Amino acid sequence: MLKIVHATWLTLVCYIVIISSVNAQEKETIGYAKEISLSSTILKRDLNLWVFLPNSFHHTSERVEYPVIYFNGAHGHQFFHTLTGITNHLGKLERMPESIVVTIDGDTPDIYTNGMWGSTKLIPQFGSEQQYMDFLEKELFPYLAKNYRANENRTVIGISGSSLFPLVSYAKRPHIFDKHIYFASHDMLGMGLKEGKDFSHHFEQQLSKDASLDTGFYLAVADQDMINKRELYQGNADRLANVLNTYQKNGVISKIEIIPNENHYNAFIKAILSAFEFFYPQKQWAPNYKELANNKESAMVGLSDYFSELSRVNGFEIKPKVFRWNSPNSLPRLYRNLIKDKKFEDALAIAQYWAELSAKPIDANIAMAKSLIKLDKKRDAKQLLELSLSDVQEGKPSYKEIQDLLRDL
Numbered sequence: 001m002l003k004i005v006h007a008t009w010l011t012l013v014c015y016i017v018i019i020s021s022v023n024a025q026e027k028e029t030i031g032y033a034k035e036i037s038l039s040s041t042i043l044k045r046d047l048n049l050w051v052f053l054p055n056s057f058h059h060t061s062e063r064v065e066y067p068v069i070y071f072n073g074a075h076g077h078q079f080f081h082t083l084t085g086i087t088n089h090l091g092k093l094e095r096m097p098e099s100i101v102v103t104i105d106g107d108t109p110d111i112y113t114n115g116m117w118g119s120t121k122l123i124p125q126f127g128s129e130q131q132y133m134d135f136l137e138k139e140l141f142p143y144l145a146k147n148y149r150a151n152e153n154r155t156v157i158g159i160s161g162s163s164l165f166p167l168v169s170y171a172k173r174p175h176i177f178d179k180h181i182y183f184a185s186h187d188m189l190g191m192g193l194k195e196g197k198d199f200s201h202h203f204e205q206q207l208s209k210d211a212s213l214d215t216g217f218y219l220a221v222a223d224q225d226m227i228n229k230r231e232l233y234q235g236n237a238d239r240l241a242n243v244l245n246t247y248q249k250n251g252v253i254s255k256i257e258i259i260p261n262e263n264h265y266n267a268f269i270k271a272i273l274s275a276f277e278f279f280y281p282q283k284q285w286a287p288n289y290k291e292l293a294n295n296k297e298s299a300m301v302g303l304s305d306y307f308s309e310l311s312r313v314n315g316f317e318i319k320p321k322v323f324r325w326n327s328p329n330s331l332p333r334l335y336r337n338l339i340k341d342k343k344f345e346d347a348l349a350i351a352q353y354w355a356e357l358s359a360k361p362i363d364a365n366i367a368m369a370k371s372l373i374k375l376d377k378k379r380d381a382k383q384l385l386e387l388s389l390s391d392v393q394e395g396k397p398s399y400k401e402i403q404d405l406l407r408d409l
Helices: 073-078 080-092 129-148 160-172 199-209 230-246 264-279 289-294 299-314 331-340 344-357 362-374 378-389 397-408
Strands: 002-012 030-040 045-052 066-072 100-104 150-159 179-183 216-222 253-259
Touching (some): 066 080, 073 100, 073 150, 073 160, 080 100, 129 160, 150 264, 160 179, 160 199, 216 230, 216 264, 230 253, 289 331, 299 331, 299 344, 331 344
Parallel strands (some): 150 179, 179 216, 216 253
Antiparallel strands (some): 002 030, 030 045
């Protein structure tokens, strides 16, 4: 049984400097993530995790679920803000799915270095990787699904030494994560769970016995990291590439690249952008809502066809935007365009869908009522507005708008 011990906000703190005659005071900090402490029955210890939620989370209904990116190890904490900034930006623009980001600290068994780390032959066991994977599957994943609407599409990221647990997880339980992103890890690829056997060997063992595995892999390394051990590291990457390419027929996809003109961690932003473009290519994303609405017999059909196909390709359900700042590509803006074009039936359908996906559908309900009025269904519009009025605090702009509409009816 997993128990939440406490949750606190991670914050961006703005320091105010008073210069000359300008007076300023610090008003508030801006929260961007939570730190939660979970008491694990399986691990028999408390774990502190950072959890980032997409901006839309509190504005969407229970019908909207989110994929999760798990960022492993000390690197996950060090690069957490960088990663969440990127996922937040791309997610808001529909260049990738809006995603929850969670830090984890996976345990590892004995790791044989196979000559990758000079005279160091063995990285000793740390904790129990089997228990930690049990914790993920039986405690953490269900907790995130229940409390944060996490879906079952999971990506894991490992950087340098923090890549060991993600590598081990695929060697032992390859179904846990759907996508693997490794950075600055070409030396780790040559290591393994047995002396003389590297992770490409372990991966091949799993892929050869389970044709249902259709995992996605992205690996990158800075070119400066390759200078002294290019032959060794390239050999590790080539062996893994050969294994993964063999199983493309089962749906395995992979990309391994060297990031030019960069040094070790400096290449992280370039690498993560490349990884997200690989998994979420621009030609499949960044939809034009107005074009979708005009390409089919109805706006809802056009929108549904696009997002159904996007969901099929990505393996989880993806919904259109309930809100998007300064862009025509959202359900509210599409509704307004349809009203402007006098497509009132289409506008009503879009407003209904907007309401279904909204945590607080007052604005969507008002839009539905306006569509009903345009369709001369005033009785239905009045009933909807009267029901909506009880959910709005008096004095709010929407309260007055509903009153004005009811008065006109």
